[in-house]
Amino acid sequence: MIRFEHVGKRYDGGYEALQDLSFQLVQGELAFLTGPSGAGKSTLLRLIALLERPSRGHIRVADIDLSRLRRRHIPYLRRRVGMIFQDHRLLHDRTVFDNVALPLIINGIADHREISRRVRAALDKVGLLGREKYYPVTLSGGEQQRVGIARAVVTRPPILLADEPTGNLDPALSGEIMQLFIEFNRVGVTTLIASHDMELVGRLGFRRIGLLDGRLASDLAAGEAA
């Protein structure tokens, strides 16, 4: 589903954020991307959604060779990749409902009832049903992150990417958020979650891809000890 072949990423200014990185995620897999701050986790996720182009190597996502994907097709790739950010990236002048409905509208869904039904279903999954009319600032950090997750899954994308989704949350809330991802993964969504919280990630027992200074440092299968 996601395949990196000798991928390198050099930022303008010459910094090598990723070097000769190869790995693969099969369909329906859940993996954590671990490593200290600055290891290149965010860069890797951004390459998958084509927020950046690799400097070297090839990336395939859902059988698409990203190096061959033309600019005008990028939006259609991003619709298949639900993205979740540490800072939520919600629209603060829109209600929870409008935030979660945005991907549906972008996807060209016009039927009001269908939009309403799917937004409610997504909010229900993240435990926020009844908060449709709230504005994001009136919600707690954990709740805002749930809205971000609802927005990412409302179009039922086959791939979910999360960049430090629990970075600002306390351990209990972090665990709950991770459980949400595990549930989505259970229904077949290929999921890749970047986190530097080794302790939390280790406890969950999934595959862990470890980065260090832009290189693959370890790749531990589910259940394998560090």
Added chain:
Amino acid sequence: MKRPTARPSRGAARRGHGGLARLRAGLSAWAIAHGRALVSSLGRLVSMPLSALMTVGVLAISLALPALFLLLLQNVERLSADWDRGASLSVFLDLSVEESRVQSLADELAQSPPVQAATIISPDQALADFRRMAGMDEALDLLDDNPLPAVIVLIPDPGLGAEGLQALGAEVQAADGVDSVRLDLAWVERLQSISDLLRRAVWLIAALLGLTVVLVVGNTIRLAIQNRREEIVIAKLIGATDGFIRRPFLYEGLWYGALGGLTSAVLVGGVRLALDGPASELARLYQTGPILVGPGLGGFGLLCLVGIGLGLTGSWLAVGRHLAAIEPK
């Protein structure tokens, strides 16, 4: 896994059976998406009424001024065409020309294409006219002979214009027995060159003010793009196409243009109404037809269309220039 093909609606429509129904659904989704953008961009204007009103006001004045100048120009041209009709050529014949020759010359001239009518003023008639003028009677009694020549007054075809009149005059001048031709041309020419000058000035001003409209809308949309930068970034992150992101801004420009055009039409109508009284008073004094005419419903409609066109142009330029620079990071 399928490749991300075209938009779901279009891609679906192309695929085999049930195609027509899907096409219809796709079309209605397309129409709904555009309708949504149209309404929401108007909603944004309404949500900041003060700045929107000021922008619309600037646009309205920028559109109304050239419209008023054009209206003025139109009326000057119409009036000068009217006055052209009053132009005539007085053909003074040699004193030696016989009366019969006068008649045949008049007939000949009347036959030539640019002449509508030829009237003879015989020396006797001219003298009689002269006598009628106060104080001339005694003076004329002193003369033995009638000193006045025969005159043929030519009425040219309307719309002949100054050059046509001049050519006609030269032609007549060359005819046998003609002493001199007097053209009452000076004022026709003057009027024409004034309206030429006016026309050029008005179009220049119109072009400049049109450019003003484009720039004002462009700048307004540029600010709107800046204000909604975060929203644009997020929309791109979750797969919005350039078209989707462009649309509300283009419609915003369209609304500015339309509202500016509409308001300018009201302004022009108001000015027109305010000038109506004095204009008809002037017409009464000079006993002419109506002095101020137009612009009519078509003119008002055109004003709105021009506003929409310029508004769209302005927003198109701003969108092309500033949207591409915003990429999610």
